[in-house]
Amino acid sequence: GQNIDQPTEMTATEGAIVQINCTYQTSGFNGLFWYQQHAGEAPTFLSYNVLDGLEEKGRFSSFLSRSKGYSYLLLKELQMKDSASYLCAVRGNTPLVFGKGTRLSVIA
Amino acid sequence: ETGVTQTPRHLVMGMTNKKSLKCEQHLGHNAMYWYKQSAKKPLELMFVYSLEERVENNSVPSRFSPECPNSSHLFLHLHTLQPEDSALYLCASSQVATSGNYNEQFFGPGTRLTVL
Numbered sequence: 001g002q003n004i005d006q007p008t009e010m011t012a013t014e015g016a017i018v019q020i021n022c023t024y025q026t027s028g029f030n031g032l033f034w035y036q037q038h039a040g041e042a043p044t045f046l047s048y049n050v051l052d053g054l055e056e057k058g059r060f061s062s063f064l065s066r067s068k069g070y071s072y073l074l075l076k077e078l079q080m081k082d083s084a085s086y087l088c089a090v091r092g093n094t095p096l097v098f099g100k101g102t103r104l105s106v107i108a
Numbered sequence: 109e110t111g112v113t114q115t116p117r118h119l120v121m122g123m124t125n126k127k128s129l130k131c132e133q134h135l136g137h138n139a140m141y142w143y144k145q146s147a148k149k150p151l152e153l154m155f156v157y158s159l160e161e162r163v164e165n166n167s168v169p170s171r172f173s174p175e176c177p178n179s180s181h182l183f184l185h186l187h188t189l190q191p192e193d194s195a196l197y198l199c200a201s202s203q204v205a206t207s208g209n210y211n212e213q214f215f216g217p218g219t220r221l222t223v224l
Contacts, residue, residue, distance in 0.1 A: 004150070033212060042112075042198060042215035043151075087151065095141065095164065095202075096213060098151035 002026045004099035006088050011105045012078055020073045020102045022088035033096060034062050034073045035087040043087055047073070078106050110134055112216035114199050120222045121189065129184040129219050131199030140182040141213065142174060143198040151198070157182060158204050189223045196220055 004024045012018040024032070031050040035043035049055055049064035049071060061074040073086055085101040112133045121127050133140060142154040156164035157176040171193075173185040182199055200213040 042217050045212045045214070048212060089151075095139075095153060095156050097153070100148070100150040 002090065002092055002097045004088055004090055004097060006086075006099045006102045008100065009103045009105070011107060012075075014078055014080060014106055014108050016078050017074065017076050018078060018104065020075070020086050020088075020104065022071045022073070022099060024069050024071070024088070024090045024099075026069075026090050026092035026097070028093040029066060030091040030093075032062075032064055032071050033089040033091070034060075034071075035089060035098075037085045037087060037101065039084070046086075075104075080106050080108070082106050112199060112201055112214050114197075114216035114219050116219060117217060118220045118222075120224065121186070122224050123189060123191075125189075126185070126187040128186065129197055129199075129221075131182040131184075131216055133180055133182075133199075133201035133214070133216075135201055135203075135214060137201040137203045137214075138179050139202050139204045140176060140179070141200040141202075142182065142184050143200065143215075145196040145198055145218070146194075155184075186221075189221075191223050194221055194223045 006022045033048050034046040036046050037043040047062035054063045059076045064071045083106045085103045087101045088099040089096040115130045139158045141156050144152045153166050154168045155174045160176050171188050175183040196218045198218045199216040202213040203211050
């Protein structure tokens with residue numbers, strides 16, 4: 001089976017850095033995705049990792065360790081608009097399986 | 109229209125009604141998905157169509173019936189639903205590589221369904 005764990009909620013201050021962790025167990029592994037979902041809106045793609053290491057895209061970076069079944073999403077220079085849910089999703093031998101999401105609140 | 113569109117955006121129905129949700133993708137993708145998103149629960153994959161063929165059905169009750177007439181359109185037919193079926197129903201599309209790998213999914217805005 002597949003299991004994905006991420007914290008339910010996090011709070012961080014505007015301008016700070018926050019790291020959202022994700023651990024997974026999956027049958028086969030064909031990539032890990034991070035999505036952002038604002039309240040009442042559809043998820044939007046943020047990043048994709050299939051090899052170990054760090055992928056950087058502007059203020060957002062995502063890290064993967066396949067041997068540890070672990071990923072994190074790093075958000076730098078936080079802005080109020082970054083308040084959203086962040087979904088970790090893993091592609092094993094099937095299409096994506098999503099975690100429950102981490103609700104991030106950015107405060108002034 | 110661009111991306112993935114869904115209609116209606118909001119739907120209220122009684123348990124004896126029959127309704128359909130519609131999804132259309134304008135991205136040239138060859139796979140389409142239905143997800144259910146309930147409060148405090150992860151996105152639940154309901155159905156996957158790849159090249160218009162249903163490739164996955166995650167033990168979804170028969171009161172939900174999908175239809176994929178072509179690679180751009182996907183429907184979810186609803187009948188005799190229960191109040192616990194109230195949720196956000198999201199459609200997504202992606203491109204499936206010849207290797208069989210599924211690439212990133214693009215989501216529609218969803219249909220907020222309330223069953224009374």
